[in-house]
Amino acid sequence: MTRVFSGVKPSGALHLGNYLGAFRQWVADQQEFDCYFCVVDLHSLTVEQDPSQLRQATIETAIGFLSAGIEPDQCTLFVQSHVHEHPELAWLVECTVSFGELSRMTQFKDKAKAKGGESVRAGLFTYPALMAADILLYDTDRVPVGDDQRQHLEITRDVAIRFNNRYGETFVVPEATVPRLAARVMDLQHPENKMSKSDESPQGTIDMTDTPEQIVQKVRRAVTDTDGEVRYDPELKPGLANLLELMAAVTGRSVDEVASGYEQYGPLKADLAEALVEALRPVRERYARYAADPGEIAALLGQGAEKAASVASKTLARAKDAMGLLPRG
Ligand code: TYM
Numbered sequence: 001m002t003r004v005f006s007g008v009k010p011s012g013a014l015h016l017g018n019y020l021g022a023f024r025q026w027v028a029d030q031q032e033f034d035c036y037f038c039v040v041d042l043h044s045l046t047v048e049q050d051p052s053q054l055r056q057a058t059i060e061t062a063i064g065f066l067s068a069g070i071e072p073d074q075c076t077l078f079v080q081s082h083v084h085e086h087p088e089l090a091w092l093v094e095c096t097v098s099f100g101e102l103s104r105m106t107q108f109k110d111k112a113k114a115k116g117g118e119s120v121r122a123g124l125f126t127y128p129a130l131m132a133a134d135i136l137l138y139d140t141d142r143v144p145v146g147d148d149q150r151q152h153l154e155i156t157r158d159v160a161i162r163f164n165n166r167y168g169e170t171f172v173v174p175e176a177t178v179p180r181l182a183a184r185v186m187d188l189q190h191p192e193n194k195m196s197k198s199d200e201s202p203q204g205t206i207d208m209t210d211t212p213e214q215i216v217q218k219v220r221r222a223v224t225d226t227d228g229e230v231r232y233d234p235e236l237k238p239g240l241a242n243l244l245e246l247m248a249a250v251t252g253r254s255v256d257e258v259a260s261g262y263e264q265y266g267p268l269k270a271d272l273a274e275a276l277v278e279a280l281r282p283v284r285e286r287y288a289r290y291a292a293d294p295g296e297i298a299a300l301l302g303q304g305a306e307k308a309a310s311v312a313s314k315t316l317a318r319a320k321d322a323m324g325l326l327p328r329g
Pocket of ligand 1: 010020021022040131135146149
């Protein structure tokens with residue numbers, strides 16, 4: 001059966017970009033494939049975290065998966081640090097990937113620049129090795145992600161192919177699956193930036209659990225442009241293009257079809273707000289239900305980690321053996 005793996009960092013409230021770029025694909029995939037979904041808490045440590053907030057964000061992110069519609073009895077949901085094979089395989093991957101390859105990662109370059117050059121943590125630099133390990137441990141065929149993760153998937157494929165060539169067939173070579181629409185949801189206030197979990201642009205970010213009033217207000221205030229013509233042009237009209245793409249993604253229509261239905265921005269914004277409120281309504285309702293029972297979440301995550309470890313331990317053993325590490329007697 002086709003194996004699927006994907007993950008989300010617990011580093012703040014989940015937003016519409018996560019929902020449309022990632023979760024929605026996962027919810028569809030869980031019906032058809034053998035899915036492993038992971039709260040990748042070790043990845044969060046690449047930047048400063050308050051320990052008690054990280055613990056809370058890990059639980060909140062797990063609740064986010066379930067709120068989005070992930071069914072724990074249809075797939076395996078777990079926390080990365082509960083399965084020690086992840087950092088262990090990451091070390092083996094680090095010893096097969098080059099400094100040059102990691103230096104070329106655009107996400108590292110951007111974040112290092114933003115966070116002050118040389119003082120960034122070494123983990124931020126080696127992060128793609130851990131991400132490759134996450135994926136390769138599960139003999140993953142498909143990795144449903146948003147557009148910003150494409151480069152990390154490329155390096156994962158390179159790692160797997162190189163490892164197999166050097167040490168013999170060990171890893172499945174995975175493929176990224178990126179949604180056709182809303183693969184890169186942009187910030188509503190700064191449409192040149194992607195919507196992100198940071199607290200920096202609360203008005204530009206629609207959280208998965210925002211109330212209908214908050215959604216309506218944020219869409220109404222979304223930045224567009226002054227020429228007033230409704231047409232899809234991401235270069236010249238990035239704010240409007242984002243709204244059109246969002247509308248297409250939530251209604252299942254094409255961007256051109258959506259654009260041809262409007263002559264003014266106001267009615268488009270009103271319809272989009274309504275469509276988003278409806279799309280996120282079940283998410284909000286499930287959130288309220290799961291958040292009321294954190295004990296249930298902890299039990300689910302415990303079972304998930306056990307199942308994940310039973311797969312991951314076999315792959316790790318295969319990789320260690322292939323590289324010549326002596327098995328414990
Ligand atoms: P993270 O936590 O930043 O994002 C989780 C998922 O949400 C997608 N996403 C978006 N999609 C569309 N528009 C946006 N504005 C937007 N923002 C986020 C991301 O593409 C991602 O699919 N490195 C990963 C986590 C990770 C992982 C993995 C993913 C660790 N190991 C293994 C897949 C497989 C990350 O930081 O995602």
